[in-house]
Amino acid sequence: MRKKYNLETALFETTARCNFNCIFCGSDCKSELNPEELSVPEWRAIVDDLAGLGAKRIILSGGEPTLKEGVGDLAIHINSRGIQWGMVSNGFSIPQDFLRVMERCKPYAIGLSIDGKEETHNKLRGNSRSFQRVSESIKKFQEREIPISVITTVHKANFYELSAIASFILEKRIYGWQIQLAMPFGRMGERRELLLSQEEFFELCIFVETVRKFMPFVNIAAADCFAWASARKIRDGRWPGCGGGVDAVGIDSLGNVRGCLSMTGCEPESNIREKSLAEIWNDPNLFQYNRRFSRKNLSESCRQCDKVLVCKGGCNSQSFSMTGKFQQGIYCWYGSRKERREQSGNGL
Secondary structure, eight states: OOOOOOOOEEEEEOOSBOSOOOTTOSSOOBSSOOTTSOOHHHHHHHHHHHHHHTOOEEEEESSOGGGSTTHHHHHHHHHHTTOEEEEEEOOSOOOHHHHHHHHHSOOSEEEEEOOSSHHHHHHHHTOTTHHHHHHHHHHHHHHTTOOEEEEEEEOTTTGGGHHHHHHHHHHHTOSEEEEEEOOSSGGGGGOGGGSOOHHHHHHHHHHHHHHHHHOTTSEEEEOGGGOOOOTTTSSSSOOOOOOBTTTEEEEOTTOEEESSTTOTTSOOSEETTTSOHHHHHTOTTSSHHHHTOOGGGSOHHHHTOTTHHHHTTSOHHHHHHHHSSSSOOSOOHHHHHHHHHHHHTOOO
């Protein structure tokens, strides 16, 4: 009997339009609106499909989602279907009417990007007022008791400012911090020299482990791109493997469906304007990199790893952006630990 996959989380690229020009943008977003983008009524129909599939969470992303005309109505519709919603934003300008929507239909979290100290943050985002404006947005959200989590994309240009970001989080009394790796898709594909080395990645893993111990009252988590790790080392619980096509899906602003929004370089599974999301999700021939996993597709080092049946080659968006193949993850918490222990002669 064919295995049933339960769709829990959907990520919406509500618009590819953005008011910034970040050097590490995975979507290579533009300031102009693409007239071919999905309309809010089309997004609402997708929400209805997700409700039928039993989805639990929808994350509004972009581009900058607050620039999408009618995004407040979309959030209200998501809430009316009994699905939790969240948002990822640069926090530069939160419209007053959207703040009122958030008060009425509270999101489970708003992820706000903080990329370093004020000077670094502004330089990376190409806007001299970015840091000040996101700080002002944090205050507005907290006054309305809207949960906030900081999102930091790490690369060589901000690698040594993570402690400063930790201090900022403590000062502002923010409840969560997601730490993720810059990867070479979108605009970052032209800045590969900024990607972390394996040694820097190992140092980053140590930092995440350490800061979780010293800031236990903040929900600090390494993103999926760190791959498998022992429970509670860099995130709560154990990493279950790439969720693309297993329990998660990404839909871009033009309706293309992929396992993850970060899989921008690979061909989409289908398009929402050609088939309904339910048809796409229930098609046994799609999302094969996860649904028809095979060890033969793994790199040699992954194939020999004792975590292979859980990790399955790590983060697939990272893998595809760096190697052109799935299940060839380059950054790996477990692998980096294992390599250094073997070098020291201590084994595992």
